[in-house]
Amino acid sequence: MKLVVFLFVCTVVSSEIDVWSNIFRENFSQMDKNSDGLVEMSEYSQMFLAADVNGDGGVTLNEYLKTEALVENHATLTEDFHFNDHNKDGVVNMVDIRLQFNQIDTNNDDKIEQNEFVVYAENLVKTKGHPAFGK
Ligand SMILES: [Ca+2]
Numbered sequence: 125m126k127l128v129v130f131l132f133v134c135t136v137v138s139s140e141i142d143v144w145s146n147i148f149r150e151n152f153s154q155m156d157k158n159s160d161g162l163v164e165m166s167e168y169s170q171m172f173l174a175a176d177v178n179g180d181g182g183v184t185l186n187e188y189l190k191t192e193a194l195v196e197n198h199a200t201l202t203e204d205f206h207f208n209d210h211n212k213d214g215v216v217n218m219v220d221i222r223l224q225f226n227q228i229d230t231n232n233d234d235k236i237e238q239n240e241f242v243v244y245a246e247n248l249v250k251t252k253g254h255p256a257f258g259k
């Protein structure tokens with residue numbers, strides 16, 4: 125699983141928000157490992173920590189670049205990484221993952237519903253808050 129699944133897939137060129145929505149729904153399904161319609165913290169963190177090669181609970185930019193090198197170019201990956209490193213300490217770990225999880229979980233039930241994820245991802249596209257989304 126990719127560190128930021130939806131960000132990667134979004135580099136597929138399209139400006140149609142309904143196309144995005146379908147992509148996000150698909151991304152959500154990929155994150156929802158047990159297919160119960162909810163993404164819990166364990167499922168969400170799994171996606172990030174898949175890149176944690178040395179198993180210390182954090183993903184460095186180097187680990188990230190290695191793991192995802194076949195998926196995207198380094199510039200995009202680097203932007204992705206910094207986007208996810210919310211506290212800007214150079215490591216993506218549970219602290220950052222929790223912050224991001226809470227941003228998406230708008231009703232604070234500690235689970236990400238598909239709708240919450242799609243809304244979050246669509247907002248990123250609309251505000252172009254992430255370079256991976258392109259212009
Ligand atoms: Ca689930």
Ligand SMILES: [Ca+2]
Nearest residue numbers: 209213215220
């Ligand atoms: Ca961090």
Ligand SMILES: [Ca+2]
Nearest residue numbers: 229233235236
């Ligand atoms: Ca929720």
